[in-house]
Amino acid sequence: MGKKRTIIQALSAILCNANIKGFFTGQIYTGATKSVCVPGLNCYSCPGAVGACPIGSLQTFLTGLKFKVPYYVVGLLIFFGAVLGRAVCGFLCPFGFLQDILFKIPFFKKNRFKGDRILRYLKYVILALFVIILPFTFKLTPFFCKYICPSGTIAGLLLSAADPRVRPMLGNLFEQKLVILGIILSASLIVWRPFCKYLCPLGAIYGFFNKAALYRMDLSKDKCISCGKCAGVCNMNIDPSRTPNSMECIRCGECVKACPAGALVCGFIRQDASQKKSEEVV
Amino acid sequence: MRKNIPALILIAAGIAAVAAGICLDQHTDVLAKAIRICMECVGIG
Ligand code: SF4
């Protein structure tokens, strides 16, 4: 799964940012594909982006002076969530991929620490406050994009690198966002996917779908020998032998690989797939 | 064998919502936002 997942992640990152010309000219893509949201977090102002960011698009509707129920964006989020759940995070999201790469760099690692559990709730606060309540209340300001989103900051960096006219426009706000980006990227060297675990509102949304999604994980209780190997390898610090469809699971598949008893299955499986497998064995 | 009924219902609901959004021209709202540089996103303000 590891290598295959990396290849899919790389292809997805390239596909979402296929406007290569933009990286040199600083001109963002303006084609029709930009009316469709990509499943992962990828700023639509990135010079390479050929699709729209779902979190940015959601805020566009909520910040509008004339309120419109965002059927289109919410529908896409429900669709992606129901098919893939957080497999979007594990396979398709460019910002998740970037954090995976950074964690591979040899450095001091501390992926389990006190406070990890409680910090996980922060992403729900960010979703409620910065993506929904504040933009809806104060209008015209996409609070998450403006004050937090590291993908937007990367877009700003890339734009200013390609187009010198952008540089003088970057002031205090950009500096603040740069500090946030710096903290997230440095933390990614030490902790696996800190942005996904603690801050990402999109991951928070997809987490709600993990229990119902077509892409899911099942555990054969009668095969499981309770060795704890799956929990030991999980970088999201989940115990899949207890909660195979945890809201935190990004479907990286490491636990499935580590299980010596073949008790875990992950993929587009029927709800009772593992049960059936174990019945066949008996 | 049980099919994953909740997922299928959600997929149908998602497709219906997307269709409703397209009828209301919401995809063009997304396009209009996505083809201009978002000043807030990139940190200009
Ligand atoms: S949690 Fe957010 S940033 Fe992380 S992979 Fe999922 S969508 Fe991307």
Ligand code: SF4
């Ligand atoms: S439970 Fe398994 S698939 Fe999910 S994040 Fe942990 S190791 Fe990856």
